[in-house]
Amino acid sequence: xxxxxxxxxxxxxxxxxxxxxxxxxxxxxxxxxxxxxxxxxxxxxxxxxxxxxxxxxxxxxxxxxxxxxxxxxxxxxxxxxxxxxxxxxxxxxxxxxxxxxxxxxxxxxxxxxxxxxxxxxxxxxxxxxxxxxxxxxxxxxxxxxxxxxxxxxxxxxxxxxxxxxxxxxxxxxxxxxxxxxxxxxxxxxxxxxxxxxxxxxxxxxxxxxxxxxxxxxxxxxxxxxxxxxxxxxxxxxxxxxxxxxxxxxxxxxxxxxxxxxxxxxxxxxxxxxxxxxxxxxxxxxxxxxxxxxxxxxxxxxxxxxxxxxxxxxxxxxxxxxxxxxxxxxxxxxxxxxxxxxxxxxxxxxxxxxxxxxxxxxxxxxxxxxxxxxxxxxxxxxxxxxxxxxxxxxxxxxxxxxxxxxxxxxxxxxxxxxxxxxxxxxxxxxxxxxxxxxxxxxxxxxxxxxxxxxxxxxxxxxxxxxxxxxxxxxxxxxxxxxxxxxxxxxxxxxxxxx
Amino acid sequence: xxxxxxxxxxxxxxxxxxxxxxxxxxxxxxxxxxxxxxxxxxxxxxxxxxxxxxxxxxxxxxxxxxxxxxxxxxxxxxxxxxxxxxxxxxxxxxxxxxxxxxxxxxxxxxxxxxxxxxxxxxxxxxxxxxxxxxxxxxxxxxxxxxxxxxxxxxxxxxxxxxxxxxxxxxxxxxxxxxxxxxxxxxxxxxxxxxxxxxxxxxxxxxxxxxxxxxxxxxxxxxxxxxxxxxxxxxxxxxxxxxxxxxxxxxxxxxxxxxxxxxxxxxxxxxxxxxxxxxxxxxxxxxxxxxxxxxxxxxxxxxxxxxxxxxxxxxxxxxxxxxxxxxxxxxxxxxxxxxxxxxxxxxxxxxxxxxxxxxxxxxxxxxxxxxxxxxxxxxxxxxxxxxxxxxxxxxxxxxxxxxxxxxxxxxxxxxxxxxxxxxxxxxxxxxxxxxxxxxxxxxxxxxxxxxxxxxxxxxxxxxxxxxxxxxxxxxxxxxxxxxxxxxxxxxxxxxxxx
Numbered sequence: 001x002x003x004x005x006x007x008x009x010x011x012x013x014x015x016x017x018x019x020x021x022x023x024x025x026x027x028x029x030x031x032x033x034x035x036x037x038x039x040x041x042x043x044x045x046x047x048x049x050x051x052x053x054x055x056x057x058x059x060x061x062x063x064x065x066x067x068x069x070x071x072x073x074x075x076x077x078x079x080x081x082x083x084x085x086x087x088x089x090x091x092x093x094x095x096x097x098x099x100x101x102x103x104x105x106x107x108x109x110x111x112x113x114x115x116x117x118x119x120x121x122x123x124x125x126x127x128x129x130x131x132x133x134x135x136x137x138x139x140x141x142x143x144x145x146x147x148x149x150x151x152x153x154x155x156x157x158x159x160x161x162x163x164x165x166x167x168x169x170x171x172x173x174x175x176x177x178x179x180x181x182x183x184x185x186x187x188x189x190x191x192x193x194x195x196x197x198x199x200x201x202x203x204x205x206x207x208x209x210x211x212x213x214x215x216x217x218x219x220x221x222x223x224x225x226x227x228x229x230x231x232x233x234x235x236x237x238x239x240x241x242x243x244x245x246x247x248x249x250x251x252x253x254x255x256x257x258x259x260x261x262x263x264x265x266x267x268x269x270x271x272x273x274x275x276x277x278x279x280x281x282x283x284x285x286x287x288x289x290x291x292x293x294x295x296x297x298x299x300x301x302x303x304x305x306x307x308x309x310x311x312x313x314x315x316x317x318x319x320x321x322x323x324x325x326x327x328x329x330x331x332x333x334x335x336x337x338x339x340x341x342x343x344x345x346x347x348x349x350x351x352x353x354x355x356x357x358x359x360x361x362x363x364x365x366x367x368x369x370x371x372x373x374x375x376x377x378x379x380x381x382x383x384x385x386x387x388x389x390x391x392x393x394x395x396x397x398x399x400x401x402x403x404x405x406x407x408x409x410x411x412x413x414x415x416x417x418x419x420x421x422x423x424x425x426x427x428x429x430x431x432x433x434x435x436x437x438x439x440x441x442x443x444x445x446x447x448x449x450x451x452x453x454x455x456x457x458x459x460x461x462x463x464x465x466x467x468x469x470x471x472x473x474x475x476x477x478x479x480x481x482x483x484x485x486x487x488x489x490x491x492x493x494x495x496x497x
Numbered sequence: 498x499x500x501x502x503x504x505x506x507x508x509x510x511x512x513x514x515x516x517x518x519x520x521x522x523x524x525x526x527x528x529x530x531x532x533x534x535x536x537x538x539x540x541x542x543x544x545x546x547x548x549x550x551x552x553x554x555x556x557x558x559x560x561x562x563x564x565x566x567x568x569x570x571x572x573x574x575x576x577x578x579x580x581x582x583x584x585x586x587x588x589x590x591x592x593x594x595x596x597x598x599x600x601x602x603x604x605x606x607x608x609x610x611x612x613x614x615x616x617x618x619x620x621x622x623x624x625x626x627x628x629x630x631x632x633x634x635x636x637x638x639x640x641x642x643x644x645x646x647x648x649x650x651x652x653x654x655x656x657x658x659x660x661x662x663x664x665x666x667x668x669x670x671x672x673x674x675x676x677x678x679x680x681x682x683x684x685x686x687x688x689x690x691x692x693x694x695x696x697x698x699x700x701x702x703x704x705x706x707x708x709x710x711x712x713x714x715x716x717x718x719x720x721x722x723x724x725x726x727x728x729x730x731x732x733x734x735x736x737x738x739x740x741x742x743x744x745x746x747x748x749x750x751x752x753x754x755x756x757x758x759x760x761x762x763x764x765x766x767x768x769x770x771x772x773x774x775x776x777x778x779x780x781x782x783x784x785x786x787x788x789x790x791x792x793x794x795x796x797x798x799x800x801x802x803x804x805x806x807x808x809x810x811x812x813x814x815x816x817x818x819x820x821x822x823x824x825x826x827x828x829x830x831x832x833x834x835x836x837x838x839x840x841x842x843x844x845x846x847x848x849x850x851x852x853x854x855x856x857x858x859x860x861x862x863x864x865x866x867x868x869x870x871x872x873x874x875x876x877x878x879x880x881x882x883x884x885x886x887x888x889x890x891x892x893x894x895x896x897x898x899x900x901x902x903x904x905x906x907x908x909x910x911x912x913x914x915x916x917x918x919x920x921x922x923x924x925x926x927x928x929x930x931x932x933x934x935x936x937x938x939x940x941x942x943x944x945x946x947x948x949x950x951x952x953x954x955x956x957x958x959x960x961x962x963x964x965x966x967x968x969x970x971x972x973x974x975x976x977x978x979x980x981x982x983x984x985x986x987x988x989x990x991x992x993x994x
Contacts, residue, residue, distance in 0.1 A: 011538070012546075015538055015541075015542035015543070016546075018535070018539050019516050019520060019539055019542075022519060022520055022523055023516060023519055026519055026523065030721060030723070031721075032717065032718055032720055032721050032737060033718055034716070034718045034719035034720075034736040034737060035733060035734060037736065038515070038733060038734030038737055039733075039734075041508070041775070042512045042515050042516055042519075042734075044512075045508070045509050045512035045513065046512070046513075046516060049509075049513075049546060219531070220529065221529055221530055221531045222531035223529055223531075224527060224528075224529050226527070236532060236536075236539070237532060237535030237536075239529075239531040239532050239534065239535050240528065240529060240532030240535055277535070278538070
């Protein structure tokens, strides 16, 4: 038994995971509609082989005897082994038929979700979502948990995170957000974002957004950009990272901020030290840390006044004539307008977390078994009204807007808000480490920022736990304080409160 | 032991093969350059898993006991089992390390070939081609053969075909071709194809070619078209067939005829009876039969006067103004111009086979060990001069023009010429079965043609051997006579000989 043997297992596992990612990427970007059933079978087979690879008796022997051979490992290898054993412990609990069923259901559910969203008819998605929830509840029971079954699903995306830890932080955040929204609605200053809804031709949008993420530092020799119904980032290797975005000709934000967000994920994946390639530690540390990278670029950088001082003349040039009558400051205000809306992805930095709280509560209750899938449209609309004061006119703009549930990503949504809180804490630390960082952004210089993120966060991949990384980088543990301070400062610039 | 057990093995095998095809397709169409090494690893892993799936002790037991359980099979199942056992017998002879080495070498060699072709420098490709040939010679020795090691490689693409069978047919073809070329060069009538080299904008080319293959019957709900360095067709399932083509703005033929050719392959794959999906009989019967489909559409149909009588007004409309001064007959002559040239893909229907003979002889000698890879550029040029009277000015236009060797496709080239001979025999049979077929083409009606091909050739997949199909459909065995008669008739229309 030795590390070299484990390395072969991890290599095969990584290659199978990458193959599945490539098949998924193709399904979302280019696959003809007729191919959906065959793709579900192919993904189920790969998933099943992946599970077999990770649960063979040879792997069990390696894990059981780890105490005998880990002493011969380097420090890097030791961290990889620890990560592997953490993942393994969860994986071996899941029976092969459950894993295969989840993969097949996910492929079919993604197709059903697309059709349901197009028809704005939740009932087309409901049976497959019911099956998804049922399989997830079975997964939680099998994996086990201390206090809440949802913790077993949270752990996949944010290792060691629990409902108990989230609750007070989400409460602090909700209170701070509501207080800020009250101040804004009391402000005399009103902000319009009409300028974002002028006509922006699709080709120019994708070209401009691509130029921007290239400037930020996404490496196109090891990545590319395509279109899909919902923006995403997927990694086939540190050398091959794919981003997607979507374009709406009457909304400048969708393509641009969508792509900047995904490029934040992509730069993280491209920045992991190649020594982790083909190992259990090759990906980001957690979805929360991942979101801290995408949201760092999307909000801390690309919604700052400094960024637009550099970027606005470029935007004007990319859409000749369209923005001649709009000052840079008015544009900056438009993209920082705070107003409760229906759509999570296109919502503002402040109300966004309220969207997450809606989803978090629904997921938590579905998994606890205190709510049924059939109730989702009704509960969704009620919570939207209570938290944001708006009600979706139909399911497409309501509970069918997100792709996550269709691929079984229950437990994922809290990561977005965790990402915002982490990103704000990272921004505080970065400003201490690079005192002129805001001036660099003003000059369109992003290299030092990307390198700081790479050195401090990307490099270790998932060889450290998320809480370890945050404590190492910021010197503190999870708090909503930095985020609340940042959005208040931004709101002061925009609303003069 | 039962058919159901074999079915599970075949399903997994088919899914792994499809996954590899998707990874290969992505590599050729969209993958960023940095991804090549990781892709080679991923493909090697899938290939290795595929080999393990097909060579497990459970499969050996199934094959060994086939006599006990085949009596319970339906006629369809029996044919599938026979095909599986044929493939299995070859596969089990190949050791896993050879299979994995070939997959890894192929991925790296494809990248090296691209760079070599771009730099027009054979030496960049040579080391990986040497490795490829070495592995193929090892494969031939392991698989075994009666009279010539090349037979062992031919058999992969054209089951039961041998150097001994090919030699007299290729000789008859060479003689008939040379006689026809002599008559053409003695004719007073000269033909220009300048009109094909006017400026044809890329976007209009791909749109027009896509419309044409849609009219011929390629199903876009179960397939799509992309661009790649070299046109190809790849199948992920009967419901998901991908075509690629390439565009040259100063050459109308490259995109249009390239895509019609690949659509011929694609319609074959889409036409296989779905009852063979996920089994050993799901693909075309052989590369020769496959080429008979692509070449049938490319030459028998899309180079006929009847086709252009329907298509020419459409072509003119797709490129406004470009062809106003060109008559339909002059255009027909241009696309049927016969002149020895450097490039196989863009060569005419008649001299094409001489290109194949060059490659066939080189492959045969490389595999026999009577020629070295280092000699290819020199030998290639000498044979081109001897057979076609032209010499490539550089390797890019010479021995680096084809993708085949880069993926280890040695033994493939003769399939193209076999395809021409089969296609001509099929065209004879079809004209007997559908007496007004030429008039249908003239009216742009292709449904009866596609259905005849589907019923007689596509439907059985590879549940019949190629020679069986040809004999069943045409009532005769392989001959060059139909092909030689067809090209002479066409040359009469074009050159008035």
